[in-house]
Amino acid sequence: KNEVEQSPQNLTAQEGEFITINCSYSVGISALHWLQQHPGGGIVSLFMLSSGKKKHGRLIATINIQEKHSSLHITASHPRDSAVYICAVPIIQGAQKLVFGQGTRLTINP
Amino acid sequence: NAGVTQTPKFQVLKTGQSMTLQCAQDMNHNSMYWYRQDPGMGLRLIYYSASEGTTDKGEVPNGYNVSRLNKREFSLRLESAAPSQTSVYFCASDRDRGMNEQFFGPGTRLTVL
Numbered sequence: 001k002n003e004v005e006q007s008p009q010n011l012t013a014q015e016g017e018f019i020t021i022n023c024s025y026s027v028g029i030s031a032l033h034w035l036q037q038h039p040g041g042g043i044v045s046l047f048m049l050s051s052g053k054k055k056h057g058r059l060i061a062t063i064n065i066q067e068k069h070s071s072l073h074i075t076a077s078h079p080r081d082s083a084v085y086i087c088a089v090p091i092i093q094g095a096q097k098l099v100f101g102q103g104t105r106l107t108i109n110p
Numbered sequence: 111n112a113g114v115t116q117t118p119k120f121q122v123l124k125t126g127q128s129m130t131l132q133c134a135q136d137m138n139h140n141s142m143y144w145y146r147q148d149p150g151m152g153l154r155l156i157y158y159s160a161s162e163g164t165t166d167k168g169e170v171p172n173g174y175n176v177s178r179l180n181k182r183e184f185s186l187r188l189e190s191a192a193p194s195q196t197s198v199y200f201c202a203s204d205r206d207r208g209m210n211e212q213f214f215g216p217g218t219r220l221t222v223l
Binding site: 045 | 143150151152153154155158160168198200202207209210211212213214216217
């Protein structure tokens with residue numbers, strides 16, 4: 001059983017649509033990361049949040065610690081948003097480290 | 111400020127050969143990580159170093175060794191490469207064991223024939 005589950009695994013949408021990617025986790029955490037991996041392979045951190053909501057440009061991340069669920073929203077989606085979006089949570093197994101979801105492949109068509 | 115750098119970017123090995131992947135960060139981070147990424151598997155932790163002088167096994171450590179040479183550098187060694195180690199390898203670092211923003215290197219694409 002994966003400790004971090006993302007849905008959907010693949011998502012295709014038209015430019016301008018509102019996008020939601022979900023992340024559920026089964027372990028107790030104090031924070032959650034959202035990452036973006038571009039088609040070229042590079043991985044960048046988008047958000048780290050422990051409560052409520054964070055916004056950066058057209059990206060919004062929310063988290064509900066009690067329900068163990070986080071969402072990443074993209075408003076006014078654009079083809080350049082096409083990427084794999086990954087959520088990750090820090091867990092303690094020995095020392096503390098990140099466990100990753102499988103990723104959501106997003107394709108925005110013009 | 112280069113962030114996290116990895117060398118090489120691409121490598122082809124024959125089964126049984128050895129090699130070392132190099133990683134360095136210039137952000138004064140305490141924690142460093144080696145991941146592998148395979149199609150459909152997501153990122154999996156191979157080894158990590160929570161702080162200088164310590165290393166620990168991750169999810170998939172078999173066939174690998176690591177060295178935290180100093181605070182900046184964390185290398186990954188394949189002693190006897192196997193085709194199952196064909197993957198993309200990412201080095202990453204953060205200030206404190208996953209509780210801060212994690213920065214990733216550009217990746218090394220390794221093929222073992």
